[in-house]
Amino acid sequence: MELHIDVSDGRELREKISRQIRASILDGRLREGDALPPSRELAQRLAVSRNTVTAAYELLAAEGFVHAKAGAGTFVSSGARRVERPPAEVSELRPAEVWDSVPDPPLRFAVEAEFDFRAGAPDVRLFPFETWRRLVTEQLRGSRPEVLTYGDPRGHAGLRAEIARQLSLSRNVRAGPEDVLVTNGSQQALDLAARVLLCPGDVVAVEDPGYPPPRQLFTTLGARLAAVPVDGEGIVVDRIPAGCRLVYVTPSHQFPLGTSMSPARRVALIEWAKRNDAAILEDDYDTEFRYTGRPLEPLHSLDNAGRVLYVGSFSKVLLPALRLGFLIAPPGLREALGKAKYLTDWHSASVGQAALARFLAEGGFARYVRKMRREYRKRHDLVRRILEEDFAGLLEPLPSDAGLHLSAYSSIDARPVVRAARRAGVRLYALGDFTERRDSLQGLVFGFGSVPLEDIGPGLRRLRGVM
Numbered sequence: 258m259e260l261h262i263d264v265s266d267g268r269e270l271r272e273k274i275s276r277q278i279r280a281s282i283l284d285g286r287l288r289e290g291d292a293l294p295p296s297r298e299l300a301q302r303l304a305v306s307r308n309t310v311t312a313a314y315e316l317l318a319a320e321g322f323v324h325a326k327a328g329a330g331t332f333v334s335s336g337a338r339r340v341e342r343p344p345a346e347v348s349e350l351r352p353a354e355v356w357d358s359v360p361d362p363p364l365r366f367a368v369e370a371e372f373d374f375r376a377g378a379p380d381v382r383l384f385p386f387e388t389w390r391r392l393v394t395e396q397l398r399g400s401r402p403e404v405l406t407y408g409d410p411r412g413h414a415g416l417r418a419e420i421a422r423q424l425s426l427s428r429n430v431r432a433g434p435e436d437v438l439v440t441n442g443s444q445q446a447l448d449l450a451a452r453v454l455l456c457p458g459d460v461v462a463v464e465d466p467g468y469p470p471p472r473q474l475f476t477t478l479g480a481r482l483a484a485v486p487v488d489g490e491g492i493v494v495d496r497i498p499a500g501c502r503l504v505y506v507t508p509s510h511q512f513p514l515g516t517s518m519s520p521a522r523r524v525a526l527i528e529w530a531k532r533n534d535a536a537i538l539e540d541d542y543d544t545e546f547r548y549t550g551r552p553l554e555p556l557h558s559l560d561n562a563g564r565v566l567y568v569g570s571f572s573k574v575l576l577p578a579l580r581l582g583f584l585i586a587p588p589g590l591r592e593a594l595g596k597a598k599y600l601t602d603w604h605s606a607s608v609g610q611a612a613l614a615r616f617l618a619e620g621g622f623a624r625y626v627r628k629m630r631r632e633y634r635k636r637h638d639l640v641r642r643i644l645e646e647d648f649a650g651l652l653e654p655l656p657s658d659a660g661l662h663l664s665a666y667s668s669i670d671a672r673p674v675v676r677a678a679r680r681a682g683v684r685l686y687a688l689g690d691f692t693e694r695r696d697s698l699q700g701l702v703f704g705f706g707s708v709p710l711e712d713i714g715p716g717l718r719r720l721r722g723v724m
């Protein structure tokens with residue numbers, strides 16, 4: 258490891274070198290067992306005499322921070338960090354005020370309870386790892402330099418073509434490769450869409466209850482939020498305030514209620530957007546998994562006025578860790594979106610994009626989706642049956658025919674149930690976690706993406722026991 262040491266003013270060299278190495282050990286940049294650079298090499302690099310470096314190392318050794326091993330070098334000693342840490346550097350710098358209201362992000366999402374019914378995660382254990390390793394290895398052979406250098410901000414050409422093809426087949430979304438912008442998950446698609454559409458002070462309508470990260474994102478971009486209620490048919494269009502510039506919705510599988518927007522409501526929303534000169538952000542995050550009924554037309558397919566931006570994600574259907582999603586936007590926004598993507602992160606990681614393009618083209622993706630749909634349907638049906646039979650009188654499951662979670666209204670306060678369940682090894686969200694009107698929305702959300710079929714019965718029995 259290259260150790261940065263500043264000796265620029267040329268004075269007190271031994272102290273300067275030892276002080277900076279000591280600080281690196283104390284703050285953890287250098288860890289127990291790490292080798293210090295050979296004294297000759299460091300002396301050359303810093304243009305100081307070797308004796309100076311040796312003297313600095315000896316000083317650190319005398320303090321117990323490092324020890325020399327004959328013939329091998331100088332290493333950080335065990336216990337060196339037990340010496341008290343220096344106080345954190347004082348800084349007056351503070352983030353812009355808007356960040357004060359943003360909650361801490363989840364730092365890990367790995368399954369951590371015996372029964373983890375939190376919504377949002379797919380079953381990563383069933384991913385076709387071997388195929389994916391082959392596809393990634395192919396890209397890393399070095400025979401395709403275009404994948405290894407900077408790429409097109411709008412995405413890998415092959416992947417854009419495959420996404421357009423798949424979408425027209427599976428969702429009747431009319432799009433060509435030129436319409437597709439590849440993003441880092443759907444979250445970045447929402448960010449880029451909002452960046453190119455919104456000015457500070459613009460109003461964005463969001464579903465209430467709804468998925469929190471986009472709301473927080475829009476706020477940090479200077480937008481004002483209008484929380485619009487959701488009923489059995491979807492967002493209540495009549496309650497969207499006039500003057501909204503953007504409406505963010507999850508029509509296929511409302512998050513968190515799990516219901517889908519009725520055909521009439523879809524048409525009403527598009528008509529509303531036309532009348533109000535507004536845009537609609539359609540988040541179609543997990544609709545590859547539909548279990549009953551005919552898939553409803555996405556808003557994007559019903560839109561004949563270029564009002565809808567369609568957002569998709571590979572997080573649920575493959576792996577969240579791939580961080581791949583996409584945005585299909587009307588032609589007038591394409592250029593600005595390409596610029597925004599470039600300015601944000603140039604482009605999404607090309608190796609994963611190219612591997613995914615092959616996976617889609619070879620048919621492996623379609624086979625995997627079919628397999629997972631069968632698997633998730635069993636889980637969905639089992640959760641629903643157990644809720645209907647064993648939780649009657651306590652829970653009222655909402656209609657659901659797609660996705661990786663379903664929800665139920667409860668006749669009792671859901672928050673103590675969630676806390677008691679957690680103590681008993683069951684994790685799940687309350688519906689109230691997704692609204693400001695916590696007290697008026699009682700219910701539970703049952704994610705089954707990461708709970709194996711055989712664990713669903715025992716997990717729900719455990720939950721029943723604490724209710």
Ligand SMILES: Cc1ncc(COP(=O)(O)O)c(C=O)c1O
Nearest residue numbers: 377442443444468512542570572
């Ligand atoms: C409503 C909704 N949209 C999108 C996502 C996925 O985000 P991403 O594609 O950034 O992983 C989730 C994940 O939980 C979600 O619940």
